[in-house]
Amino acid sequence: MQEISKFDEQGKGITYVDNLITFVPKTIPGDIVKLKVTKAKKTYQEAKLIEIIKPSSKRKDAFCPFYYQCGGCDLQNLSYEDTLEYKKTNIQNILKKKDIFIEPCLIKNDHDLFYRNKIELKVVNKVIGFYEEKTNNIVKIDKCFITSKAINNVLKELEDFNIINGHITIRSNEKDELLIIIDSQDKINIDIDKLNKHHKIEGIIVNKKCFYGKSYLMEHINGIDFKVSYDAFFQVNPYVASKLFELIRANITKNDKVLDLYSGVGTLTLSASLKALKTTGIEVIPNAVKDATINAKLNNLKANFVLNKVEEAISKIVLDYNTIIIDPPRKGIAKQVLDILMNHDFAKIIYVSCDAQTLVRDLSILKNKYNITKLYVLDMFSYTYHAECLCVLTLKDK
Numbered sequence: 035m036q037e038i039s040k041f042d043e044q045g046k047g048i049t050y051v052d053n054l055i056t057f058v059p060k061t062i063p064g065d066i067v068k069l070k071v072t073k074a075k076k077t078y079q080e081a082k083l084i085e086i087i088k089p090s091s092k093r094k095d096a097f098c099p100f101y102y103q104c105g106g107c108d109l110q111n112l113s114y115e116d117t118l119e120y121k122k123t124n125i126q127n128i129l130k131k132k133d134i135f136i137e138p139c140l141i142k143n144d145h146d147l148f149y150r151n152k153i154e155l156k157v158v159n160k161v162i163g164f165y166e167e168k169t170n171n172i173v174k175i176d177k178c179f180i181t182s183k184a185i186n187n188v189l190k191e192l193e194d195f196n197i198i199n200g201h202i203t204i205r206s207n208e209k210d211e212l213l214i215i216i217d218s219q220d221k222i223n224i225d226i227d228k229l230n231k232h233h234k235i236e237g238i239i240v241n242k243k244c245f246y247g248k249s250y251l252m253e254h255i256n257g258i259d260f261k262v263s264y265d266a267f268f269q270v271n272p273y274v275a276s277k278l279f280e281l282i283r284a285n286i287t288k289n290d291k292v293l294d295l296y297s298g299v300g301t302l303t304l305s306a307s308l309k310a311l312k313t314t315g316i317e318v319i320p321n322a323v324k325d326a327t328i329n330a331k332l333n334n335l336k337a338n339f340v341l342n343k344v345e346e347a348i349s350k351i352v353l354d355y356n357t358i359i360i361d362p363p364r365k366g367i368a369k370q371v372l373d374i375l376m377n378h379d380f381a382k383i384i385y386v387s388c389d390a391q392t393l394v395r396d397l398s399i400l401k402n403k404y405n406i407t408k409l410y411v412l413d414m415f416s417y418t419y420h421a422e423c424l425c426v427l428t429l430k431d432k
């Protein structure tokens with residue numbers, strides 16, 4: 035019998051077995067549990083929850099029947115308010131380790147269920163689902179409580195496609211229109227007319243080729259229309275994305291010349307362009323850059339987009355800008371890009387991140403030149419341990 039004493043930084047419970055730190059997924063502080071050690075290393079152990087002997091007073095029943103097998107959500111055993119408290123304290127603790135002390139402003143998700151506009155499913159031997167936590171086994175999924183209802187409704191049709199092995203990604207928008215993206219070498223079978231009787235299928239892409247309809251969806255957020263190609267990034271939670279885009283606009287002023295690094299289909303660039311003097315985005319995915327250019331025209335907004343890797347393009351254009359927006363992938367800011375941010379005097383940097391660890395790693399360097407003036411923690415990924423952060427940095431006085 036073990037008592038879970040606290041959370042780790044990835045939403046797992048921590049206990050000590052024979053004085054060795056032991057991480058137990060799907061447990062929370064205060065739970066008294068029976069566990070089984072699954073991995074024993076010299077300095078730590080991993081364990082599996084076998085039985086809850088006495089639940090923590092904070093424990094809630096998970097609303098998803100797949101919760102204990104699926105590797106998707108971490109925190110369904112807490113109330114929504116308690117997941118927020120965990121995320122805020124967790125980020126503060128990660129920052130403290132690098133001597134960064136700032137009170138974050140927490141931004142809630144007003145749609146904490148059925149919020150995701152994208153699901154990525156694996157198909158193995160005709161079983162369609164998600165990976166089980168820490169294994170290569172597939173958990174068959176026919177409902178996902180954090181994914182949009184339009185996507186949930188189409189899940190039951192997927193078995194008819196006759197895919198034996200491969201990947202299926204489904205995206206939806208606010209009008210419940212769907213884009214189905216399939217990667218598989220199998221001979222697939224799709225009855226479009228039958229599908230369209232109950233679902234709004236905008237397009238189907240098979241092995242990167244358009245098989246039916248369009249290869250993009252239209253999104254509409256804060257009065258701006260966005261064309262989003264099947265292979266372009268878009269924030270997975272449109273409700274919190276709206277708050278993120280509004281925060282970008284609110285933190286830009288009329289004299290800002292904005293360079294938006296890792297710009298995708300131009301969501302942050304165009305939100306900034308509503309107020310800035312000039313805006314340019316840099317992005318590496320060709321379709322995303324084409325979409326961004328179309329999106330600027332579609333909305334009568336002024337912005338340019340450069341197709342290139344940020345680390346290759348930035349040094350040639352950086353001198354024309356006084357403000358940086360940077361929203362990199364999970365691995366954070368590339369070393370060459372960080373060097374440029376440190377070797378130039380930008381009045382303001384707005385750093386948007388979906389990974390607290392790499393954000394803090396990069397902030398621990400940037401704080402030597404820039405003041406960390408604001409931190410927003412946005413609950414973009416409710417019931418997972420992840421959060422989206424927006425951090426505003428301003429140049430220190432010399």
Ligand SMILES: C[S@@+](CC[C@H](N)C(=O)[O-])C[C@H]1O[C@@H](n2cnc3c(N)ncnc32)[C@H](O)[C@@H]1O
Pocket residue numbers: 266267268269296297298299300301302316317318319322342343344345361362363364
């Ligand atoms: C987290 S997304 C942000 C996109 C955009 N800011 C938004 O909110 O929709 C990161 C983007 O960086 C792009 N990307 C990844 N590596 C890159 C690189 N080396 N240079 C330029 N863009 C890159 C990805 O294609 C993706 O669109």
